[in-house]
Amino acid sequence: AAGVRLDGRGLLENREITVHFGQDYGSCAVSLGETRVLAQVSCEVVEPRPSRPNEGKIVTNVHITPMAGPEYEAGRTSDAQDELQQLLESNIKESRCLDLEALCIMAEESVWQLRADVTVLNACGNLGDACNMAVVAALKHFHRPDITVEEDGRVTIHSFSEREPIPTFLKKVPVCLTYAFCQQQDGELIVFSDPTDLEERVVMGKLVVGLNPHGEITSMNFPGLVMLDKKHISFCIMNAFQRARHCAELIEKLVEEDLQKRKLEVHPKGFLGKLISDEQHKRNLINGKVALMSIMSSQFQRVRDKMDVDQNNDNAIKHEMDESNNHDSATEEIDLMDDDNDKENYDEEQRQKDNVEELNYDEEKQKCKDDEDVETVDDDDDDSSSTCSSDSQFSIEQGRSASPRNVATDSSSDDSSDSEDSEEDVKESVNVGNL
Amino acid sequence: MIDLLVFPGDVVTTSKKNEKTRISSGLIQNGDNIQSSKVGFVRKDLRKKCLWIDNHQNRYIPSVEDTVIGVITERHSFQYKINIGAPRDAILDALSFEGATKRNKPNLQVGDLVYCRVVVANKHMEPEVSCISLHFKKEWMTGEALFTRLEDGYVFECSLEFARKLLSDDCFILNCLGKYIPFEIAIGLNGRIWVKSSRIVLTIVITNCLLNSQHINNNKRMEQMVRILLDRV
Numbered sequence: 001a002a003g004v005r006l007d008g009r010g011l012l013e014n015r016e017i018t019v020h021f022g023q024d025y026g027s028c029a030v031s032l033g034e035t036r037v038l039a040q041v042s043c044e045v046v047e048p049r050p051s052r053p054n055e056g057k058i059v060t061n062v063h064i065t066p067m068a069g070p071e072y073e074a075g076r077t078s079d080a081q082d083e084l085q086q087l088l089e090s091n092i093k094e095s096r097c098l099d100l101e102a103l104c105i106m107a108e109e110s111v112w113q114l115r116a117d118v119t120v121l122n123a124c125g126n127l128g129d130a131c132n133m134a135v136v137a138a139l140k141h142f143h144r145p146d147i148t149v150e151e152d153g154r155v156t157i158h159s160f161s162e163r164e165p166i167p168t169f170l171k172k173v174p175v176c177l178t179y180a181f182c183q184q185q186d187g188e189l190i191v192f193s194d195p196t197d198l199e200e201r202v203v204m205g206k207l208v209v210g211l212n213p214h215g216e217i218t219s220m221n222f223p224g225l226v227m228l229d230k231k232h233i234s235f236c237i238m239n240a241f242q243r244a245r246h247c248a249e250l251i252e253k254l255v256e257e258d259l260q261k262r263k264l265e266v267h268p269k270g271f272l273g274k275l276i277s278d279e280q281h282k283r284n285l286i287n288g289k290v291a292l293m294s295i296m297s298s299q300f301q302r303v304r305d306k307m308d309v310d311q312n313n314d315n316a317i318k319h320e321m322d323e324s325n326n327h328d329s330a331t332e333e334i335d336l337m338d339d340d341n342d343k344e345n346y347d348e349e350q351r352q353k354d355n356v357e358e359l360n361y362d363e364e365k366q367k368c369k370d371d372e373d374v375e376t377v378d379d380d381d382d383d384s385s386s387t388c389s390s391d392s393q394f395s396i397e398q399g400r401s402a403s404p405r406n407v408a409t410d411s412s413s414d415d416s417s418d419s420e421d422s423e424e425d426v427k428e429s430v431n432v433g434n435l
Numbered sequence: 436m437i438d439l440l441v442f443p444g445d446v447v448t449t450s451k452k453n454e455k456t457r458i459s460s461g462l463i464q465n466g467d468n469i470q471s472s473k474v475g476f477v478r479k480d481l482r483k484k485c486l487w488i489d490n491h492q493n494r495y496i497p498s499v500e501d502t503v504i505g506v507i508t509e510r511h512s513f514q515y516k517i518n519i520g521a522p523r524d525a526i527l528d529a530l531s532f533e534g535a536t537k538r539n540k541p542n543l544q545v546g547d548l549v550y551c552r553v554v555v556a557n558k559h560m561e562p563e564v565s566c567i568s569l570h571f572k573k574e575w576m577t578g579e580a581l582f583t584r585l586e587d588g589y590v591f592e593c594s595l596e597f598a599r600k601l602l603s604d605d606c607f608i609l610n611c612l613g614k615y616i617p618f619e620i621a622i623g624l625n626g627r628i629w630v631k632s633s634r635i636v637l638t639i640v641i642t643n644c645l646l647n648s649q650h651i652n653n654n655k656r657m658e659q660m661v662r663i664l665l666d667r668v
Binding site for chain 2: 008290
């Protein structure tokens with residue numbers, strides 16, 4: 001009723017999206033806050049459909065096991081599973097986002113069939129978005145083996161070491177967004193996006209819309225029991241179009257990053273390289289953000305003092321902003337101090353900190369020679385200097401001193417460090433801020 | 436023996452003839468030996484004067500004299516079935532409230548939250564809980580009894596050792612929050628925490644502070660976190 005959500009997000013704010021890629025091409029794990037989904041794309045040669053002899057096939061499969069949550073039974077009967085299957089089919093198969101004719105080997109005889117298997121690892125709300133994003137990212141990441149067709153029609157599939165694998169071509173990037181509706185006491189509907197599982201249970205109905213940044217709506221689904229007005233639907237879709245671009249760009253950027261990294265490494269580490277327990281991740285995140293925010297608030301205090309001194313407020317702020325590195329985040333902080341919102345801010349501060357961390361991470365990347373896994377240290381001191389040393393040893397965290405307890409060299413040739421990786425504090429290098 | 440890391444099957448101590456050793460969660464008696472059934476550290480509870488095994492766990496196994504928060508699932512003529520997160524639902528006798536008689540007893544509904552105390556807990560029987568306190572003898576009508584129905588507020592779940600940490604004497608986060616916000620809190624050893632404050636927004640702030648404090652070791656940083664979250668309200 002107060003317009004506050006349990007985790008402090010705004011009504012139209014989405015949770016943090018993290019994408020990890022595995023060792024093989026086409027395997028990716030997407031985390032949308034606590035919701036975790038794993039997608040794996042594989043391919044095989046089959047006969048094409050007689051009605052479409054020139055086109056390859058794509059099959060999507062969703063598996064929800066009790067691992068996802070205690071409310072799911074073992075057996076393919078849950079509603080959620082049917083919904084997700086349908087969602088993925090319409091979003092990916094029927095939207096024709098994949099260039100299926102490129103998957104044809106020999107017309108009427110053999111074509112590639114891509115198979116995307118999605119497993120829900122943890123169901124904490126908004127499975128549709130997560131599954132869709134996982135499949136799309138996996139498809140973009142996937143490379144299929146190269147083939148040669150002999151004169152007599154035999155097809156030889158070359159291994160990845162013989163010939164370079166061929167990437168799949170996604171014409172459009174389908175994005176799925178979920179909006180939930182809750183009815184207030186006065187009959188008005190509240191719309192919020194990206195519901196968590198607690199919110200989903202209380203919500204009256206949802207609108208799951210799949211679209212792509214080109215402006216096409218690929219699917220629309222209304223689970224639940226809610227009477228929607230035209231204005232609600234159009235509001236959601238307008239909002240969805242804005243976000244779709246962000247999502248698609250995000251996926252493309254992350255896939256590109258990972259593919260670039262693969263070129264540098266001899267043996268891609270995959271998921272193991274970023275294996276970090278939930279608790280460690282949260283610890284790093286929260287400690288880092290609290291440290292960051294307290295530094296920022298002290299910086300902001302200096303700005304405010306200057307504001308009192310200076311007559312022209314705008315100039316003073318701009319002057320201070322140009323000096324400090326935290327350009328975007330400091331102006332955001334000013335906005336928040338100005339307006340009178342009741343919003344609880346657990347994830348608001350996360351969003352700001354993510355932005356700042358992203359900026360810092362990019363800077364550090366340029367400074368340091370090795371830009372592989374970044375490590376954070378659980379320090380007790382709170383110095384306000386961040387240092388970066390070369391030789392592939394560095395600790396990153398704005399506002400922390402560089403006295404790393406656990407530092408590992410991360411060159412791919414050093415196999416001894418691999419076993420220690422899981423024990424030490426490793427910050428995920430593909431940690432993207434909130435959109 | 437105290438603070439010793441044990442594995443299942445390790446003998447923690449042997450029972451001596453003239454001494455009584457009270458054992459609690461994680462310890463089982465095997466003849467003369469007291470063995471551990473969990474991986475964890477042996478601790479001694481000074482208040483209850485018993486030995487128990489400390490580990491990270493989310494699933495609650497009831498043990499006697501635990502204070503827990505339960506949700507009523509069934510209502511019968513003379514008892515309530517109450518969910519305390521244990522493998523089996525517990526039984527709360529309808530008259531186990533201070534000063535309750537057949538004509539004058541509290542009227543709890545399905546879905547009500549109750550802060551109560553485990554009276555019977557072993558693996559063979561259904562656990563039993565009661566709202567009668569041994570030390571605070573306030574009648575249930577006054578509304579000031581210790582074990583009672585919890586009205587309004589918000590319940591969330593956490594790990595068992597976080598609940599124990601909050602109940603310890605030197606819990607920093609609760610004192611820190613108390614400096615800034617007046618609030619009411621009930622901590623169930625079954626990993627459920629009930630929070631109530633004057634405004635919903637404050638309740639959410641408190642919840643998030645508590646959840647965040649699980650991951651922060653530094654007191655100074657905890658204070659910073661609380662202040663950051665409160666600044667926005």
